[in-house]
Each structure stands twice: as structure tokens, then as C-alpha cells.
Amino acid sequence: MERARRSTKPKWETQIARTPLGVLVDALRGEALLRLVPGLRVLDVGHGSPEIARWVEEVAQSLDRVEIGAATNERGEIDLDFPPDSFDITYCLGTVAHLGRDEESSDAAVRSLLAEAERVTAPGGLVIVEIDNPRSLRGAAHGIRHPITVVAKGGLVLAHGRRVNRYDTEARLASFAPDNLDRVDLHGVRVFIAVPETLAIPIVGRLLARLEWFARDSEFLRRFGAHQLVVMRKRPEPFGLGISAGRIVDAAESVAMGAVRPGRRATTRSARDTTRDP
Numbered sequence: 001m002e003r004a005r006r007s008t009k010p011k012w013e014t015q016i017a018r019t020p021l022g023v024l025v026d027a028l029r030g031e032a033l034l035r036l037v038p039g040l041r042v043l044d045v046g047h048g049s050p051e052i053a054r055w056v057e058e059v060a061q062s063l064d065r066v067e068i069g070a071a072t073n074e075r076g077e078i079d080l081d082f083p084p085d086s087f088d089i090t091y092c093l094g095t096v097a098h099l100g101r102d103e104e105s106s107d108a109a110v111r112s113l114l115a116e117a118e119r120v121t122a123p124g125g126l127v128i129v130e131i132d133n134p135r136s137l138r139g140a141a142h143g144i145r146h147p148i149t150v151v152a153k154g155g156l157v158l159a160h161g162r163r164v165n166r167y168d169t170e171a172r173l174a175s176f177a178p179d180n181l182d183r184v185d186l187h188g189v190r191v192f193i194a195v196p197e198t199l200a201i202p203i204v205g206r207l208l209a210r211l212e213w214f215a216r217d218s219e220f221l222r223r224f225g226a227h228q229l230v231v232m233r234k235r236p237e238p239f240g241l242g243i244s245a246g247r248i249v250d251a252a253e254s255v256a257m258g259a260v261r262p263g264r265r266a267t268t269r270s271a272r273d274t275t276r277d278p
Contacts, residue, residue, distance in 0.1 A: 023051070024193075024199065024209055024212060025189055025190060025227065026049055026051050026052055028187075028189045028190075028212060028213065028216050029049065029052060029093060029130070029187075029189055029227070029229060030049070030051070030052040030055050032187045032216065032217075032229055033052060033056065033091060033128065033229075034055055034056065034059060036089060036126060036128075037056050037059055037060045037089055038059040038060065039059070039060070039061050040060055040061055040087075040088035040089055041060070041061050041062050041086065041087045041088045041089070042056055042060040042061075042062065042063050042064070042087060042088065042089045042090075042091070043063075043064045043066065043080075043082070043086070043087040043089070043090040043091070043117075043120060043121075044056070044063060044064065044065045044066065044091060044092075044093075045066050045068070045071070045078075045080070045090060045091070045092040045095065045113065045117060046066070046067070046068045046092050046093065046094065046095030047065045047066070047067055047068075048092070048093035048094025048095045048130070049093050049094060052093065053065060064082070064087070066080060066081075068095055068099070071116075072109070075108075076100060076101070076105045076108060076109055077108060077109060077112035078099075078109060078112045078113040078116050079112075079116065080116040080117070080119070080120050082120045083120070084119050084120060085120070085121070085122040085123065086120045086121075086122075087120055087121050087122065087125065088121070088122055088125045088126070089121070089125055089126045089127075089128065090117045090120060090121045090125070090126070090127050090128070091126075091127075091128040091129070092113065092117065092128070092129045092130065093130045094130060095113075095130070096110055096113065096129055096130065096131055096132075096166070096168070096173075097130075097131065097132040097164075097165060097166050097167070098163060098164055098165065098166070099113065099164065099166070100164050100166075101164065102164070103166075106164050106166050107176070110166075110168075110173075110176050111176045113129075114127070114129070114173075114176055114177045114178060114181070115178055117129070118177070118178045118180065118181055118234055121234050122234070123234055123235065123236045123237045124233065124234065124235075124236040125233070125234050126184075126231055126232065126233055126234075127181055127231075127232045127233075127234065128229055128230070128231050128232070129173065129229075129230050129232070130227055130228065130229050130230075131167075131168040131170070131173055131227070131228050131230060132165070132166065132167045132168065132226065132227060133167065133168075133169065133188075133224070133225055133226060133227065133228050134167035134168070134169060135169065135223070135224060136190070136191070136224050136225060136226040137191075137192075137194040137224070137226065138190065138194060138226035170183070170186065170228065170230055173230055177232065180234060180235040181232040181233070181234055181235075182232060182233050182235060183230060183231070183232050184231050184232065184233045185231035186222055186223075186228060186229070186230055186231065187216050187217060187222060187225070187228065187229040187231075188215060188216055188217075188218075188221060188222030188223060188224060188225025188227075188228055189212070189216060189225045189226065189227040189228070189229065190212065190225055190226035190227055191211070191212060191215035191216075191221050191222070191224050191225045191226070192208055192211050192212060192215065193208055193212065193226075
């Protein structure tokens with residue numbers, strides 16, 4: 001049962017306000033995501049940020065979490081064990097950049113992840129994927145150490161033992177996505193902060209944090225974020241079946257107006273024996 005609250009300010013907004021500068025990236029990503037999810041069925045693919053998942057759980061109708069290892073089949077492709085059109089929003093944070101063992105397997109994994117995310121998302125719903133951007137201060141540092149022409153290639157994949165670090169432009173991500181996913185928004189994270197330690201410097205750290213909040217949604221600056229949240233909408237069915245875009249807009253507006261009160265815990269269902277955070 002939902003309990004009444006004296007304050008109309010969403011709980012997750014209070015949590016973000018108390019977030020240390022060391023986890024500023026989570027605050028930037030989380031606030032952008034939380035404006036979309038209230039009252040909706042949400043899938044977290046990869047469980048890349050447990051903190052953001054907890055915030056999402058406060059306001060979503062339901063939240064499913066899938067660990068990427070449990071969803072990867074013997075061919076290295078992503079296989080989500082859900083029926084088609086099960087979710088209104090499917091998001092994937094901190095995962096795409098590390099899929100696969102090398103460039104070939106990584107590309108195949110990204111392609112299958114996007115195909116599966118599209119399949120389990122209802123028509124009119126959103127697929128939100130985080131990529132590491134080669135055209136950023138952080139990406140440039142990798143490009144200098146590894147002479148690969150990212151402008152021509154659109155991205156690069158660096159294999160370090162069993163770990164992969166891949167950098168994708170927005171256009172390169174779109175080349176892996178199903179045709180019925182249309183990009184509708186973009187958020188840039190870590191535009192100015194190249195060295196994390198600068199956040200600990202008095203005054204400078206606070207200034208950088210404010211600049212990051214401004215740059216995240218700036219039409220120009222967001223293109224240079226070290227991390228980018230690419231928001232794609234699955235095209236609605238011809239006869240209007242599935243979730244409407246208006247429902248997602250209403251959810252975002254309810255948060256902006258302070259109408260969401262996440263006092264009740266949303267139901268969290270498990271997939272492939274994924275565990276719930278305490």
C-alpha cells in the first residue's frame with residue numbers, strides 16, 4: 001500500500017541530491033532515466049548500475065534485472081528469456097562497452113542485444129543503451145594510445161586479455177540496431193571530466209559537476225560525452241497496439257511536477273534466477 005508523504009519531492013530525487021561527486025555519473029544517468037520510467041514495466045539488461053536500479057524500482061510498475069552472463073548463450077549472443085512486447089522500457093547501462101572477447105564477437109553480441117531488446121519492448125516503448133563515445137576527451141586518450149582512425153571507422157574495439165573495451169559513435173550503434181528502432185533523444189555524460197580526481201578539488205569539483213549537468217542535454221555539448229545514453233523508440237504497430245508515446249511523456253511530466261511518490265516498492269520479478277538486491 002502506498003503511504004502518504006508530506007513532501008511532494010520524489011525520494012529518488014533526494015537520493016541523487018545526496019550522491020557524492022565520486023558517483024556523479026550515476027546521478028547524471030539515473031536522473032535522465034527516472035524521468036521516463038514511472039508507472040511502466042522496465043527491464044534492466046546487464047544490471048550495470050545497482051544504485052540506479054534501486055531508484056528505478058521506487059517508481060516503476062515493475063522492474064526485471066538480467067545479468068548479462070546469464071543471458072549470453074553458447075554462441076556469445078544475447079538471449080532474453082521473455083515473451084515479445086513484455087516491457088515498456090528496456091535499458092542497458094555500462095554493458096555494451098564490454099561485450100564479447102574480440103571485435104567480431106563483440107559486434108555480434110551488440111547486434112543480438114539490440115535485436116532482443118527490440119523484441120521484448122512493446123511497440124511505442126523505449127530502448128535506452130549506453131555507449132562509450134570515441135569522440136570525447138576519454139575516447140581521444142584511447143585513440144592517441146591506439147592509432148585507429150575512429151572518424152572513418154566510427155568506433156574501435158580494444159581487447160585486453162578477456163576484457164573488451166569498445167567505443168561506438170551513435171551512428172555505428174544505429175548500424176547494429178533493428179530498422180524499427182528510431183533514435184529520439186541523446187544524453188552526454190562526462191563531457192568535461194577527463195580526470196576523476198578533479199572532482200575532489202574544492203570549488204573546482206562543484207563547478208565541474210554543474211557543468212556536467214548542463215552539458216548532458218546541451219544540443220552541442222552532449223555529442224562529446226565520454227558516455228552517451230542513446231534513447232530509441234520502437235515504432236508503434238499500424239493499428240496503435242502497444243504503449244503510446246503519450247504514456248511515457250505523461251510519466252516524465254508527473255516526475256517533473258513532483259507527482260510521483262515512490263513510497264511503495266515496485267514488484268521485481270526474476271529472470272533466469274537473477275537475484276534481487278537487498
